[in-house]
Amino acid sequence: MSKEIKLEVIEQFSEEFKSCSKRMLSQRAVIKNGILATSENQSSIIANTPVFSIDLETGGVANQKQSGRCWMFAALNTFRHQIANNFKLKDFELSQNHTFFWDKFEKANYFYENIIKTGSDDLTSRKVAFLLQTPQQDGGQWDMLVALIQKYGIVPKVIMPETISSSASKELNSYLNKKMRKDAITLRQLVSNNANRSELDKAKEDMLAGIYRILATALGTPPTTFDFEYRDSEGEYHLEKNLTPKSFYDKFVAVDLNEYVSIINAPTEDKPYNKVYTVEMLGNVVGGKEVRHLNVDMATFKELAIAQLKAGESVWYGCDVGQSSTRDSGIMATDIFDVDATLGVDFTMSKAERLDFGESLMTHAMVLTGVDLVEGKSTKWKVENSWGDKVGTKGYFVMSDAWMDEYTYQIVVRKEFLSTELKAIIEGDEAKVLAPWDPMGALA
Template sequence: MSKEISIEQIKQFNNKYHSVPSHLISQRAVMKNGILASSENQASIVKNNPVFSIDLDTGDVSNQKQSGRCWMFAALNTFRHQISQTFHIKDFELSQNYTFFWDKFEKANYFYENILATSNESLTSRKVAFLLQTPQQDGGQWDMLVAIIQKYGIVPKQIMPETFSSSQSREINDFLNKKLRKDAVTLRKMVSDSKTSEEIAQVKERMLQEIYNLLATSLGTPPDSFDFSYVDTDGNYQLKQNLTPQSFYDEFIGRDLADYVSVINAPTADKPYNHMYSVELLGNVVGGKEVRHLNVDIETFKKLAIDQLKAGEAVWYGCDVGQSSTKDSGVMATDVYSVSETLDIDYQMTKAERLDYGESLMTHAMVITGVDLVDDKPTKWKIENSWGDKVGTKGYFVMSDDWLNEYTYQIVINKKFLPAELKDIVEKDDVTVLAPWDPMGALA
């Protein structure tokens, strides 16, 4: 039975609040400066200084601006590190706009196919509501970018540079989602009216043409072929002619993306370790690479990242960046804010509880480019962000090891660093499919 709050209770609450002197001290600070600024712990910032025993040279950071393409920037940054070192190119970037175009185009088709697949379910079904809530968005997962690259290749940023809509994506997302929802009405009605598959396919093709037109108008037209010129760090002019996006990838990057696996740490009861998971309705390219995760314990998780860093290769990773992190100094540490002391409230939850109860999930992807090992144990990690060079240390953040334990959920590892028993698990076709709204389906 519900019970209302009485006026007498309110008087008691007020009296108890004012009876604690520390409450009044916090009140004065928080009313003037806000909760976080009043709780910042300078000792944590000093402790997490940007010095690392393993520190990869990765150059200047990139800037995703007002878009949600962090997952894309992080992946392309791992590739540009390799290109810069191998071909001696300074301040080089790959075209985030090119992959953005094809991701948007493929997500539209992925949405249409899922709308058709669920067309016999009611609008109030959780799956249909899930699809219509956000038909597409900027976010993604590592495997989704792999699907784009495997199909469309990649180009330098100078070949397809940024546009207004790629750098400030809210407007294009609004109009894309408006169209996709309208098209969902049409497609569901065609199914209910028993239209033939050929008739539906013709209408869907027209819809895709309109999507292509919208994207080309906003983002530019992706190139089929191009010439790539640059001056290397020795001052030598280089020219590569008649490249395609696929041949550019093969010549300048050449990684077999099938060698990389998404490794997660999700310590919830429904996801036993040492098992593969996928997520229903999660993807972008129909018929492309499926999003799959290998769940491992946190110590294995960190060892894999360290082994890849020791081999000189940066690590794509996904985390909940908004938790206990400072944007100006770029420190992510569990003790960087003492909010529990400021507010006199215990906020402690386990990592599993935060995932199960909606308190945390992956919200951002970045690149791990270094780690500080003391007695062969990690104490803090160097992070390349994609928010420009005005935050952190010229755009680089520091993540404490405790913070990684609590708020990091995903890394991408070359399978050669996996022990034999984990390689066997990855190669087997034993995959548990999670619900579309599972936190491991979150898009960075």
């Protein structure tokens, strides 16, 4: 039987609090400055100076502004680094808006297909509720980006620049989701009336036509062919004519995306290490690359990231950026704030417990561009963010090695850095399918 809180117990709590001078000091400080500012550790800032033994030259940072496209920015930034080096293009950017357009379009189709698949399920089933809660959003996963590029290619930012709706996507998302929920009503009614597949496809095509109109109006029309002219960092003029988004990728990036794999660290009981996982209803391009994660221990995880950095290539990675981090100074460290002491509460949880109990999951994707190695061991990491150059050190953050252990969940590396055993696992093992709401299905 439930019990109420007795008033005498509250009085006891109050007296205990007021009798402790340390608690009263914390109260005065927090009331004036807030919890985090009061708890900030200067020693952690000093320990995480932005100096690294391996430090890739990557140029200025991009800015995703008021959108949730970090996964997209991070991936395109890794390509941008290679283009800048190979073609002597300083401060060059790829079009995030082009990829954004096709991601939204494909996510609508992916949603419609899942609505059809679950059309006979009760409206109150967890899967249907999961689909309808957020029909589409800005976030994504590395393998979803691969699927988009393999189908649609990429273009320079000057060919399809940003718009108000790509830089601040709240309005666009609201109306896309409004339409997709309305369309879900129609599709479920058709399934209920035993419509055949051709009838469902015709209805879906009409719905996708509406999605395209919304996207073209808000984001512009994606180019099919274009000319690309530029001057390189040495002042030499170049003109590339009659390019397509796919031929541009082939010429300027020329990276075999099938050679890259997603590595995760999820130390939960339901996900043994050295196994492959996928997530039900996670994706964007129907028939495109499947999301596949290889789960490894953190020591292996960091070894793989270091190997790719040593080879001169940056690393796409996903983490829970809001945990124990500062936006202004750009420090991600487990000891940057001592909130336990400030509030007199023990917040300690293991990484597995945070995942299992909903305290943490991947929320943001960035790029590892450096690491500080002392006697062969990593101590801190250099991170290229996509929040512009007004945060951190000109947009770059510092991540302590301990923070990497606790709050980083995913990296993407070339297969060549995997051991023979791990390579055989990722290429051969059938993936265990996780529930749609599993934390490893989180979209950065």
